[in-house]
Amino acid sequence: MNLTVHDITHQYKGFYALQGINMELTPGIYGLLGPNGAGKTTLLRILVDIISPTKGEVLYNNREISALGSQYRDILGYLPQNFSGYRNFTAENFLMYVADLKGLDKQAARERVQELLEVVGLHETKKKKLKNFSGGMSRRIGIAQALLNDPDILILDEPTAGLDPSERIRLRGILSQLSKNKIIILSTHIVSDIEYIADEVLLLKEGKLIASEKPSELLHQLSNHVWHIQIDENELEHFSSAFTISNIHQQGTRIELRIVSKTQPHPNAKNVEPRMEDIYVSYFENE
Numbered sequence: 001m002n003l004t005v006h007d008i009t010h011q012y013k014g015f016y017a018l019q020g021i022n023m024e025l026t027p028g029i030y031g032l033l034g035p036n037g038a039g040k041t042t043l044l045r046i047l048v049d050i051i052s053p054t055k056g057e058v059l060y061n062n063r064e065i066s067a068l069g070s071q072y073r074d075i076l077g078y079l080p081q082n083f084s085g086y087r088n089f090t091a092e093n094f095l096m097y098v099a100d101l102k103g104l105d106k107q108a109a110r111e112r113v114q115e116l117l118e119v120v121g122l123h124e125t126k127k128k129k130l131k132n133f134s135g136g137m138s139r140r141i142g143i144a145q146a147l148l149n150d151p152d153i154l155i156l157d158e159p160t161a162g163l164d165p166s167e168r169i170r171l172r173g174i175l176s177q178l179s180k181n182k183i184i185i186l187s188t189h190i191v192s193d194i195e196y197i198a199d200e201v202l203l204l205k206e207g208k209l210i211a212s213e214k215p216s217e218l219l220h221q222l223s224n225h226v227w228h229i230q231i232d233e234n235e236l237e238h239f240s241s242a243f244t245i246s247n248i249h250q251q252g253t254r255i256e257l258r259i260v261s262k263t264q265p266h267p268n269a270k271n272v273e274p275r276m277e278d279i280y281v282s283y284f285e286n287e
């Protein structure tokens with residue numbers, strides 16, 4: 001199974017939201033990381049065939065997705081960024097309704113819905129109406145509806161937004177179990193999601209794919225480039241204008257700085273192990 005993105009460009013009224021994107025995706029978890037406005041949602045909407053790219057094409061097993069039509073939609077699960085479901089439906093009824101839309105038969109749907117309510121931890125609240133759900137609960141019902149048809153391709157636009165740490169960990173577990181025979185793409189701004197879950201990281205910046213690497217490879221690229229130093233309060237201005245800072249921790253009048261730099265920023269600076277956050281700042285805050 002493969003999903004190929006071939007030279008995708010997307011324009012909104014003359015503004016380039018995506019430019020020359022090429023990707024070759026096979027089963028596994030892809031983490032799409034980029035700041036606000038980078039083009040993540042636009043790319044995901046193109047992958048699920050909600051919008052057509054201005055230029056380029058998306059191929060599923062070597063066939064153009066829009067030509068595949070419902071055949072493609074049948075193997076797709078999608079969680080939109082702004083998913084809210086139908087306010088007056090209970091969680092259970094909403095999932096039954098979506099199952100019906102997706103063409104599951106009644107008995108299979110009943111079983112699948114109960115199973116997924118368990119999986120996303122909403123079994124206890126299945127009789128509650130969606131309008132009374134918290135942000136994290138809405139996200140989870142959104143994830144459940146995306147999984148109803150056991151999709152081969154699962155596309156999740158910020159699935160962890162609003163989830164508390166234990167739900168975030170639970171979701172990682174669910175996705176890793178699923179990922180053996182599925183292509184899973186999730187967007188996020190939360191670097192720790194990517195660090196723990198993604199087999200491959202896709203970095204999107206101003207509409208361009210600037211890296212597509214394994215997390216370990218990205219971390220490796222920064223080895224010996226991340227530094228730790230204690231400075232005095234009044235030195236902060238100098239350091240922040242001269243270097244890329246990935247963390248500031250004030251302790252009284254002393255400040256602990258984490259710096260990303262190819263060369264040693266100061267004789268007292270010591271090398272530390274790179275983390276995903278260092279990668280984020282080095283790619284996105286370098287100008």
Ligand SMILES: Nc1ncnc2c1ncn2[C@@H]1O[C@H](COP(=O)(O)OP(=O)(O)OP(=O)(O)O)[C@@H](O)[C@H]1O
Binds near residue numbers: 037038
């Ligand atoms: N319907 C639209 N019409 C015009 N411009 C749009 C439209 N949708 C998105 N854009 C613009 O395209 C760019 C990419 O938007 P997109 O929503 O894909 O980014 P994103 O990476 O998902 O951001 P976020 O992290 O905030 O969700 C932004 O500059 C946005 O303002």
Ligand SMILES: [Mg+2]
Binds near residue numbers: 041042081157
């Ligand atoms: Mg978005």
